[in-house]
Amino acid sequence: MNSLIKLLKTNARLTNAELAVMLGKTEQEVAEDIKKLECDGVIKGYSAIIDESAIDTNSVYAFIELKVTPQSQSGFDEIANEISQYEQVESVKLMSGAYDISVAVTGGNIRDVSQFVSQKLAAIDAVQSTATHFVLKSYKDNGIIINGDETDERGMISP
């Protein structure tokens, strides 16, 4: 299963036939394994890894640290779910340590993100404070190296 997950993580477009060959299984077995991973909620979906800066050089990506007052019934869940609803939000995670919730946000420019933080996130009652960190450059995302100068240093032919 681990090998299957790893292969899909690096290239979700491999066909079942290709996966079957690489894993030494039948196509049917692979189809069943994938089905199971999907049903168990291990695989949540398949998406392309996009280098946003290659499409729109102004687009920005930011991590926002939120300190949040937990609610009496739901703890942090309700707030986190609420924040997850926004389209510009890429990920929401509950954290241990100095703050409570980490939110990743994309926007067309810095102002978009700043506005979102001040008007939407900071406006939530339970949110005590926000700290916004803009990403300057991405080197690796989802286990895939982007923007790297990873050239193959090996010669073309060697014994």
Next chain:
Amino acid sequence: MIDYDKVLSKTAVEMKPSGIRKFFDIAQTIEGVISLGVGEPDFKTPWKIRQAAIDSLEKGKTVYTANAGLIELRKEISKYFERTINIKYAPEEEIVVTVGGSEAIDISIRTIVEPGDEVLIVEPCFVCYSPIVSLSGGVPVVIETKAENEFRLMPEELKAKITDKTKLLILPYPNNPTGAIMERENLEAIAEVLRDTNIMVISDEIYSELTYSGEHCSIAEIDGMKERTIVINGFSKSFAMTGWRLGFMAGPKDVIKHCLKLHQYAIMSSPTTSQYAAVVALQSCEKDIEKMRNEYNMRRRYIVDAFNKLGLDCFAPQGAFYVFPCIKSTGMTSDDFCEKLIFSKKVAVVPGTAFGKSGEGFVRVSYAYSINHLQEAVKRIAEFLEEIK
């Protein structure tokens, strides 16, 4: 003007440049080549190992080590042999740390071979054995292995080539370029032929960690063989450490002590930084090796299947990171095939003939590349085959 014809050694002048070299020169002139021609891992050396090297430099460990290598490293090598092939070699007198498996091959051949001695070389094989045998005045005697035997050495083939002058057999498994391995029963049969002779064996096991069906077996494990075998291994392939230039050899102390003299005069001691790094490699990198092996294994299954689907017969090799598909169905020679392929589709594979005459009709394809890279190459080879139909 100095006359080089008069100063140069005839042996050196007559030594043929490696068949790989010629093809390398062609590949070099073409832009945008996607290569399947490399004999080294695409992985970087695991970080732990690099860190250990940096630490040793920070501590100023920059002097020669003992000639045979750091004793800590030799002790780790000794444990490594015990855990992988279940043989005990004494760190103090039966192990030498060398500059790659290459140096180990060099000094072990030179320690054994004298002018006129016959040395059995199992082809197709790695390129350095014959030239080094010739340097010692020895006579390389080729044993050609066959695709129908999955390129294993068969006992009859061995027996047929043994004469009074035979001194040494070089056993190259897991094999570069074919990916063939020898299983225990195959080695038993070879040992049976050798046991009552005075023939030594150099077993080049540099790809031992890259075995995909069960555990690697060394001929030294077989009854009566330890005393007549030098085992060669190293860090290049299994730990992705080609540039560190570190290997090792183990054998009977009465042989090793003479190999050590050659090493001492030619090399002094192997690179110190690499040796400190290697201690950590052997102590704590089993998981890293396994991860790389699993990755190679997936690629191996992919590439074998891909070639068979293209109609280029390819047996499923169980070792190293090469496949050796047969290209006879195209009607071309190996050289022709490789040249046409690189000129028309910019894909570099190595002609089987670079590894001995018996490689004719085959090409070596390395799968030390990412799946995406392999897929692109396969696509181009498919187009090529379509066009030459």
